[in-house]
Amino acid sequence: xxxxxxxxxxxxxxxxxxxxxxxxxxxxxxxxxxxxxxxxxxxxxxxxxxxxxxxxxxxxxxxxxxxxxxxxxxxxxxxxxxxxxxxxxxxxxxxxxxxxxxxxxxxxxxxxxxxxxxxxxxxxxxxxxxxxxxxxxxxxxxxxxxxxxxxxxxxxxxxxxxxxxxxxxxxxxxxxxxxxxxxxxxxxxxxxxxxxxxxxxxxxxxxxxxxxxxxxxxxxxxxxxxxxxxxxxxxxxxxxxxxxxxxxxxxxxxxxxxxxxxxxxxxxxxxxxxxxxxxxxxxxxxxxxxxxxxxxxxxxxxxxxxxxxxxxxxxxxxxxxxxxxxxxxxxxxxxxxxxxxxxxxxxxxxxxxxxxxxxxxxxxxxxxxxxxxxxxxxxxxxxxxxxxxxxxxxxxxxxxxxxxxxxxxxxxxxxxxxxxxxxxxxxxxxxxxxxxxxxxxxxxxxxxxxxxxxxxxxxxxxxxxxxxxxxxxxxxxxxxxxxxxxxxxxxxxxxxxxxxxxxxxxxxxxxxxxxxxxxxxxxxxxxxxxxxxxxxxxxxxxxxxxxxxxxxxxxxxxxxxxxxxxxxxxx
Amino acid sequence: xxxxxxxxxxxxxxxxxxxxxxxxxxxxxxxxxxxxxxxxxxxxxxxxxxxxxxxxxxxxxxxxxxxxxxxxxxxxxxxxxxxxxxxxxxxxxxxxxxxxxxxxxxxxxxxxxxxxxxxxxxxxxxxxxxxxxxxxxxxxxxxxxxxxxxxxxxxxxxxxxxxxxxxxxxxxxxxxxxxxxxxx
Numbered sequence: 004x005x006x007x008x009x010x011x012x013x014x015x016x017x018x019x020x021x022x023x024x025x026x027x028x029x030x031x032x033x034x035x036x037x038x039x040x041x042x043x044x045x046x047x048x049x050x051x052x053x054x055x056x057x058x059x060x061x062x063x064x065x066x067x068x069x070x071x072x073x074x075x076x077x078x079x080x081x082x083x084x085x086x087x088x089x090x091x092x093x094x095x096x097x098x099x100x101x102x103x104x105x106x107x108x109x110x111x112x113x114x115x116x117x118x119x120x121x122x123x124x125x126x127x128x129x130x131x132x133x134x135x136x137x138x139x140x141x142x143x144x145x146x147x148x149x150x151x152x153x154x155x156x157x158x159x160x161x162x163x164x165x166x167x168x169x170x171x172x173x174x175x176x177x178x179x180x181x182x183x184x185x186x187x188x189x190x191x192x193x194x195x196x197x198x199x200x201x202x203x204x205x206x207x208x209x210x211x212x213x214x215x216x217x218x219x220x221x222x223x224x225x226x227x228x229x230x231x232x233x234x235x236x237x238x239x240x241x242x243x244x245x246x247x248x249x250x251x252x253x254x255x256x257x258x259x260x261x262x263x264x265x266x267x268x269x270x271x272x273x274x275x276x277x278x279x280x281x282x283x284x285x286x287x288x289x290x291x292x293x294x295x296x297x298x299x300x301x302x303x304x305x306x307x308x309x310x311x312x313x314x315x316x317x318x319x320x321x322x323x324x325x326x327x328x329x330x331x332x333x334x335x336x337x338x339x340x341x342x343x344x345x346x347x348x349x350x351x352x353x354x355x356x357x358x359x360x361x362x363x364x365x366x367x368x369x370x371x372x373x374x375x376x377x378x379x380x381x382x383x384x385x386x387x388x389x390x391x392x393x394x395x396x397x398x399x400x401x402x403x404x405x406x407x408x409x410x411x412x413x414x415x416x417x418x419x420x421x422x423x424x425x426x427x428x429x430x431x432x433x434x435x436x437x438x439x440x441x442x443x444x445x446x447x448x449x450x451x452x453x454x455x456x457x458x459x460x461x462x463x464x465x466x467x468x469x470x471x472x473x474x475x476x477x478x479x480x481x482x483x484x485x486x487x488x489x490x491x492x493x494x495x496x497x498x499x500x501x502x503x504x505x506x507x508x509x510x511x512x513x514x515x516x517x518x519x520x521x522x523x524x525x526x527x528x529x530x531x532x533x534x535x536x537x538x539x540x541x542x543x544x545x546x547x548x549x550x551x552x553x554x555x556x557x558x559x560x561x562x563x564x565x566x567x568x569x570x571x572x573x574x
Numbered sequence: 575x576x577x578x579x580x581x582x583x584x585x586x587x588x589x590x591x592x593x594x595x596x597x598x599x600x601x602x603x604x605x606x607x608x609x610x611x612x613x614x615x616x617x618x619x620x621x622x623x624x625x626x627x628x629x630x631x632x633x634x635x636x637x638x639x640x641x642x643x644x645x646x647x648x649x650x651x652x653x654x655x656x657x658x659x660x661x662x663x664x665x666x667x668x669x670x671x672x673x674x675x676x677x678x679x680x681x682x683x684x685x686x687x688x689x690x691x692x693x694x695x696x697x698x699x700x701x702x703x704x705x706x707x708x709x710x711x712x713x714x715x716x717x718x719x720x721x722x723x724x725x726x727x728x729x730x731x732x733x734x735x736x737x738x739x740x741x742x743x744x745x746x747x748x749x750x751x752x753x754x755x756x757x758x
Contacts, residue, residue, distance in 0.1 A: 023586075068718035081683075082718050085709040110620075110716035112613040138585050145581075 024139050024201055054094050061090050061103055066117045074117050136205075143198050243273040254283070261290040262435050265297070268304075277308045299324045299333040306337060313341035332361050336368065343375070348383035352376055359390045436463050447479070454483040461496075481513050490517065491526050495533075510534055525551045541572040548572070612716055612735040619726045620714045622651065624704030627681060627689060640678050640704045641730065648756050649676040651724040652700070653717050655684045656692035660739035661721045667745040668699040668723075674753050675725075679703040682712055682720050725752055 049055040062076035067083040075083040075090075086107070093103045107115050247270035253263040268283035284301040291297055302320040306313050313321070318341055324334040339354035355376050362368055373390060380387045443460045447453055457480030464473035477497035484490040494513050514522075514531060532547035548569050555562050614620075622640040641649075650671050654661035668677055679700035681689055686705070693700075706712055715724070718737070725734035733752050736744060 081709070082712075085713055088708075089710070089713050109613055110714065111718065112716070135586075135589060138589065142583065142586060 021197055021201055024143075025204070049091055049094065054091075057100060058087070058091050058094055061094075061100055062087050064104065064117050065090070065107060066115050068111060068115060143201070147198055240274070243270065246270045247274050247276070247279075258286075259290065261287055264290060268300070272304070277304060280304050281308055293323075295324045295327050295331060295334075299331050299337070302337055303333055306340070311340075313337055313344055317341075330361055332358055332368070335361070336372070339375070343379055348379045351379045352383070352388060355379070356388065356390060359392050362392060439463055451479065452483045454480055454485065454489075457483055478510065478513060487517060491524075491530065495526070495530050525554060536572060545569050545572040612732075614716050614724075614732050615735055617732055618730050619651070619724065619732050622678070622680065622704055622711060622715075624680065624706055624711055627686060627703035627705050640680075640702050641726070643702055644676040644678065645730075646728055647676060648728045648753070649678060649726050651678045651680060651715070651726065653680045653682050653706075653712055653715070653720045653722045655682045655720055656688040657684070658720050662692070662696050664721055664723075664740040665696045665699060667740040667742070667749075669697055670745065671749060671753070672699040672701070674757065676701045680706050680711055682706050682717075683709055725749060727756060 049058060059076060063074045065075045065086060067073045067075045067078035067080050067086075069078070069080040069082050073083075075086045089107075090103060093106065098106070104116065247267070250263065250267040250270045253260070254267050257263050264283050264287040268280050268287055271277075271279035271283055281301065281304045284297060284304055288294065288297045288301055298320045302313075302317040302324070305317040305320070309317075317337065321334045321337050321341065324331050325338060329335070335354055335358045339351045339358060342348075342351035342354055355372055359369070359372050359376075362372075369392060376390060377387045440460065440463045443456060443463065447456050447460060450456065457476050461473045461476035461480060464476055474497040477493050481490045481493035481497065484493055490513070494510055497510055497513075510530075514527060514534070517527060528547050528551050532544040532551075534544075535541070535547065536544035548565055552562060552565050552569070555565075619641055624640060626640070641651075650668070652664075652668055671677055677699050679702070681703055683706065689703070704711065712720075712722075715722075716735075721739060723734075723736045723740055724732055727733050733756075734748060736748060740749070
């Protein structure tokens, strides 16, 4: 009887605990659970579903300042509607999510952000749910752990103010009337099932709906993305490692082969083994008889080996390279670095500025250059100079469907490739390039956004004189390009590379994707004309080109060339 | 009773009580929306490019940069609407303010006809009135409910932002001292 009472008590307390616990869990996540209450109207929505999704996400993270505890996504208040429109306007202006949050934060203050940022003032806020969860676990654990023997002493029975008596008198009576072993089947089952159910429920809500501070991305999904990224990375590392081992075998078989050595250096660099890379580059250099490109690569590897310090050996290599080709990007950059490390800021800036003049503004080195120049200028106490990067061609009047335009797209890549292979035999060159094309294509299948990869592929195809493939690669590069300027230049290059009809259609599609403001520009008009000319519609081509003619100075070189072209079209 | 039972339950209810007390004190306390800090204070006043009421009532295309109209002197920007009761009540204080500084009114989502009646009935303390028909200017100024009033220094810096009606107390304790400082 005494035992039965003790179980009854804990059973009912368990029930109450669980109800309270569930209310709490639901409360903590209520913004997520009940967020499907739509306030947004159809006419507010953007046409682009991706932008609309972003708009919804952002709106869900912004507080409606009139209602204060609703997001603007849920609210029907006037201000919420206006803010939703504002968010969509921002999105149309290509602003990033962070930029939008920041812009509104600057106007309305931190309060406008529905998920408070993690900072000292809000630590308590973020920790509180975890704390409450901890207390809950403690509570449950205490209730379910078998009570010590002395707990079963009659003093319990005398406790007249127990919750059960007041809250569940009937249950109490029913259970009280039962006699027998306290560890009956039912109570034992409940003992184990309840905590498990609560735990599973909490974990499901957490996994399914994610943390409240990370908008709209369930934890499970995030974990999946992370796992895939990790797997990808591992796969790539393994691939790099096996490529390195293969290259090593090739070198052992054929130690006097330049391409084998060079491949070893490249793969060693991929797996981050600087020692091997330097050795292989040194051997490649001697095999190639002092190739400038390999020299500059060696200089760079030596610098990396020395932890970013330009060593004496590297310095002399740089001098040699620059003597032969003052526009070798790598050597020029390293010369700047060397001067910077010597404290000669002025000359370092000059060297880096000329480096910048050789690369495209979107290239990976561009950002490094910008910050390096800024650093040099700062320690020299001068204003940060204006940096001019290489410019893409504007309207390039073609003399024929020549490939010269391709060289214009990125002269350095082309030049580098040419010098790299100049010492190999023709067949060796072809084999090397073919392999490179295969590798690149495979890689680009997985990362179609790799702009420079596509450019490299296009150049490789050009070396193989496969202009249709080159054109396709250029179109892909145009898709991946991050500025319309680049895009136009690449479309142009693709158009000039060959006259395959399917390729031309791709070009046309790309042109159609350009923003309306650009469509009216002369370069795009010229390209369109070229497209029509290539598919045989000379009339349209002539019309488009005449339109350009009306807008440029009458006696300029361009006008003359255009006139000539139009005359050819008409005849 | 065993401490093992009491302690967690005790902690749990303590948390509940503390949260409840905190909630109630926030709800009843001074944390009304007028007291929400504005990040704009101390910053340069945003632009106010609006079509101007009065000067070009017929063609509302002529957008004016209103803050440029009062350059190099302190001024007040008041977001109001003819349909808003507190806006009517605060007009006398805006009139008082207009004796010391220029007052620019921004009519928030209002109609020129209604505006005309409003100004006739309650008075017109405004040197310029801009029409914020789509509420964009309000968002740009971080306004979330009218009336809202800003005091801007002669250097174009926002000194005061007051959300809600300007009462006699607000006029006396918030606006007057700052304007006095600026006049010196």
